Amino acid sequence: MELRDYQLDAIQKMKTGCILNGGVGSGKSLTALSYYYIQNKGELSFLTGGKHSLMDDPPLDLYIITTARKRDTFEWEGEMSHFLLSIHDDINVYGNKVVVDSWNNIQKYKDVSNAFFIFDEQRVVGSGAWVKAFLTIAKNNKWILLSATPGDTWSDYIPVFIANGFYKNKTEFMREHAVFARHTTFPKIEKYINTGRLLRQRRQILIDMDFKRETVQHHNDIYVDYDITTYKDVMRRRWDIWKDEPIINASGLCYALRKIVNVHISRSIKVLELLEEHHKMIVFYNFDYELDILKNLYYGDDVIVAEWNGHKHEPTPTGNKWIYLVQYTAGAEGWNCTTTDTILFYSQNYSYKIMQQSAGRIDRLNTPYKHLYYYHLKTRSGIDLAIEKALNDKKKFNESSFIKF
Numbered sequence: 001m002e003l004r005d006y007q008l009d010a011i012q013k014m015k016t017g018c019i020l021n022g023g024v025g026s027g028k029s030l031t032a033l034s035y036y037y038i039q040n041k042g043e044l045s046f047l048t049g050g051k052h053s054l055m056d057d058p059p060l061d062l063y064i065i066t067t068a069r070k071r072d073t074f075e076w077e078g079e080m081s082h083f084l085l086s087i088h089d090d091i092n093v094y095g096n097k098v099v100v101d102s103w104n105n106i107q108k109y110k111d112v113s114n115a116f117f118i119f120d121e122q123r124v125v126g127s128g129a130w131v132k133a134f135l136t137i138a139k140n141n142k143w144i145l146l147s148a149t150p151g152d153t154w155s156d157y158i159p160v161f162i163a164n165g166f167y168k169n170k171t172e173f174m175r176e177h178a179v180f181a182r183h184t185t186f187p188k189i190e191k192y193i194n195t196g197r198l199l200r201q202r203r204q205i206l207i208d209m210d211f212k213r214e215t216v217q218h219h220n221d222i223y224v225d226y227d228i229t230t231y232k233d234v235m236r237r238r239w240d241i242w243k244d245e246p247i248i249n250a251s252g253l254c255y256a257l258r259k260i261v262n263v264h265i266s267r268s269i270k271v272l273e274l275l276e277e278h279h280k281m282i283v284f285y286n287f288d289y290e291l292d293i294l295k296n297l298y299y300g301d302d303v304i305v306a307e308w309n310g311h312k313h314e315p316t317p318t319g320n321k322w323i324y325l326v327q328y329t330a331g332a333e334g335w336n337c338t339t340t341d342t343i344l345f346y347s348q349n350y351s352y353k354i355m356q357q358s359a360g361r362i363d364r365l366n367t368p369y370k371h372l373y374y375y376h377l378k379t380r381s382g383i384d385l386a387i388e389k390a391l392n393d394k395k396k397f398n399e400s401s402f403i404k405f
Contacts, residue, residue: 022209024360058095066120067334068102113140138163280340
């Protein structure tokens with residue numbers, strides 16, 4: 001096994017409590033396991049192409065908290081095989097415990113101590129049960145976080161900052177750094193202060209994997225039609241034409257406007273045209289009504305159609321012609337595909353972070369393709385243009401800023 005230079009550089013800088021920050025497809029999993037290997041007295045020469053040398057036996061128990069999909073597809077098992085580690089006792093060469101589980105089950109491990117945790121696909125934001133379990137685990141174990149997009153705002157870093165001892169709790173962080181907007185129904189941070197301190201703290205824990213991609217991404221915006229008359233009428237009357245009732249907030253109006261632009265027949269026609277050009281295609285979408293449209297299109301008798309969403313968990317299709325319908329929330333991260341060079345975004349997601357993660361599903365170190373093709377279906381409606389601007393600014397679209405109620 002031989003790591004790339006940027007992976008070796010990252011390992012030299014890593015420490016417990018750090019965030020390994022690498023773009024999608026950069027090899028974070030292998031880098032994290034290599035760091036664990038070195039921490040347990042493995043030889044660096046093995047990572048640079050030399051002979052395998054065993055770690056001290058037993059090494060620290062290893063817990064990997066990842067997405068349900070990565071757990072169920074045994075993606076980590078493949079990476080661990082380089083180090084003779086396995087979740088199966090009869091395969092694992094060492095006498096330690098190895099566990100790979102999903103974030104949904106993190107609370108099961110809050111009583112574990114003196115072990116090594118790899119938190120994959122960073123989920124520790126907010127203040128819910130996952131964060132509380134993470135903070136308990138972090139007190140009593142060695143740990144690292146892996147992320148392609150570590151934080152959209154400073155608030156996203158609060159749990160990691162607390163776990164590193166920078167703050168006692170969220171209250172202290174907010175007191176030191178948050179200025180809240182006045183006259184709002186719910187607490188809303190207007191700006192952050194003392195950001196110099198925050199930048200220094202982030203530099204202490206963020207380990208960037210500086211790698212140069214060999215792939216070339218080609219992003220193509222395709223503008224389709226929409227029902228302008230209906231769009232203007234709903235915008236003016238604030239009336240839900242599907243439920244036949246008033247729209248009472250910004251979220252409801254944005255949903256209605258997006259549905260008007262997303263269901264137009266011109267969008268479906270473009271999907272079929274692109275499949276004629278690219279015979280293997282992943283399609284990302286947001287809503288169930290979009291899935292209904294996509295499932296009911298006639299692609300041809302020889303085209304395999306599969307789904308990954310909250311309803312079905314079907315694997316990536318194989319064969320000469322296929323289309324894979326993936327819902328953003330369910331499939332933006334935690335899986336890879338190197339058998340196609342094409343992704344179609346049927347509609348835009350609000351989050352720049354999710355759009356980046358989704359695009360990364362085919363941009364992997366081991367892809368056989370040099371050129372990757374991304375198609376973004378959108379309209380010139382106000383809602384689509386506003387979402388597009390937020391994404392171009394690398395921000396998350398804010399419904400309340402777009403429409404005032």
